[in-house]
Amino acid sequence: xxxxxxxxxxxxxxxxxxxxxxxxxxxxxxxxxxxxxxxxxxxxxxxxxxxxxxxxxxxxxxxxxxxxxxxxxxxxxxxxxxxxxxxxxxxxxxxxxxxxxxxxxxxxxxxxxxxxxxxxxxxxxxxxxxxxxxxx
Numbered sequence: 001x002x003x004x005x006x007x008x009x010x011x012x013x014x015x016x017x018x019x020x021x022x023x024x025x026x027x028x029x030x031x032x033x034x035x036x037x038x039x040x041x042x043x044x045x046x047x048x049x050x051x052x053x054x055x056x057x058x059x060x061x062x063x064x065x066x067x068x069x070x071x072x073x074x075x076x077x078x079x080x081x082x083x084x085x086x087x088x089x090x091x092x093x094x095x096x097x098x099x100x101x102x103x104x105x106x107x108x109x110x111x112x113x114x115x116x117x118x119x120x121x122x123x124x125x126x127x128x129x130x131x132x133x134x135x136x
Contacts, residue, residue: 016127
């Protein structure tokens with residue numbers, strides 16, 4: 001199979017690509033909600049370190065913005081989105097493992113593990129690979 005030329009049109013949005021878009025969009029929205037929850041915590045609860053709390057909110061907003069960017073990149077067929085999606089899924093799976101090792105929030109841990117696994121499976125799907133292939 002030869003590499004596609006730069007003027008080759010993008011393949012249509014197949015079901016696996018749409019599913020990956022859905023996974024990334026859900027992750028972006030959840031990170032935005034986490035940032036909002038952290039802001040509410042800063043405003044309503046005493047913080048040991050206000051600077052650290054604000055930095056955590058900023059990091060959550062950066063992660064959310066990055067995921068929205070990845071969503072847009074996948075929609076446009078940008079090749080760089082495969083690698084960053086894989087990295088995010090692996091990091092999210094690591095967070096799920098840490099949560100599952102604790103005594104509480106098993107549902108959150110299993111939810112993160114499940115969506116990470118689904119995201120990794122979808123990233124390696126041939127239809128997704130075809131859409132996110134370098135074109136020049």
